[in-house]
Amino acid sequence: MSVIAVLALQGAFAEHEKMLDQLGAEHFEIRQLADIDRSFDGLIIPGGESTVQGKLLRDLGLFEPLNKLISGGLPIFGTCAGMILLADKLENDSEHYFSAMPMTVKRNAYGRQLGSFYTESEFAGSVIPMTFIRAPYIADIGGCEKLAEVDGKAAAARYKNCLAAAFHPELNEDLTVHKYFLDMVAGKV
């Protein structure tokens, strides 16, 4: 069985852990450099604030070692803020973080909290619940494969070892996206 690390610097990491529990996947939290001495097969970057997580990654010395693992092929899954951290380009912002996925992401693309919404749409072939909270969207899918689309905008994408979603599968009961990620980790998709 694979071991999944969950980046637990800020945001909704506990919700991802609950999903992993339901799927019977072993997991642990990364809060500081010492935590990545443990071996793991995949990494989840949760929703939260990308500016906060980005800053803490650098301040706590986690950015470089994780960046190396990701470019070395470690399977990684980012939701919302996590997607922003994975994109190689942000619209209206010169900042970028892991730059692991060749795509352009727009922050707070649906506006403020009053623009947050719930919908149901297709992800890799099955219709699932999707919760968007001050969400980004993929403005330009670039070289990535589109896995979901909402209102004409790409809402989930895959590039090699990277999976990203603009919505929060960890906030609803449906396990489809997490299952997909665990299949990625197992080398099945």
Added chain:
Amino acid sequence: MSKQYELNKNLAQMLKGGVIMDVTTPEQAKIAEAAGACAVMALERIPADIRAAGGVSRMSDPKMIKGIQQAVSIPVMAKCRIGHFAEAQILEAIEIDYIDESEVLSPADDVYHIDKRKFKVPFVCGAKDLGEALRRISEGASMIRTKGEPGTGDVVQAVTHMRKMQSEMRRLSSLSEDELFEAAKQLRSPYELVKYVAENGKLPVVNFAAGGVATPADAALMMQLGAEGVFVGSGIFKSGNPEKRASAIVKAVTNYTDAKMLAEFSEDLGEAMVGINKDEIELLMAERGK
């Protein structure tokens, strides 16, 4: 339960493990964001200055709030007076991300809180104990924070409130089903919410600490006592080196159980806010709105 209410609770979930900072200008908002704030609270005067100025304190100028909204990408919150639903309507109209119906401002109604279920925009409210928290939730609050004692730099009240809430929740978990009806009466709270807490051992919404947090150690203390994140009001911009202190508190909230790291974060932060002891102040803001 409405979908919007779910979405509003969800936004609070995204703030967990983070620090929400009081700011009075776009420049301060940018400093807070760069230091790792997960949201900012836009207000004209921070609680310590409200305390010093006395008089009536009200919702901030919408123009000032809008300036802060344009300055940062993180969520922007603002305060309205307890019971002042017209101020809340105005804040909703400028698309604030969260309204704090706050005892820091002068209450506009000494009986009723805002019926927050009538709004699309989310609300956070202060509470001293479990009963207050559950009453605010039944009125539609989608996030709770301890009241603490704002503008003092003294953490004692926040500790008291968080401990009280946690121990009352633990007590509910030990009661039998029929005892919960009496517990709901004692807590002056709806039975359904009391039952939820008894079954889950926690509030149905995110619960932050607020009111008196001034150091990384204060933040770590509140997190270890069960807070899911912290608000820092006067503690940052009333201190000697706001940027450094803000960033240290952010890191302390992430690694709140690692004493070695906390020691490192606490080093060389310059002067903390002066602070006033709760026995030295005449106005207990926490007594506003029950």
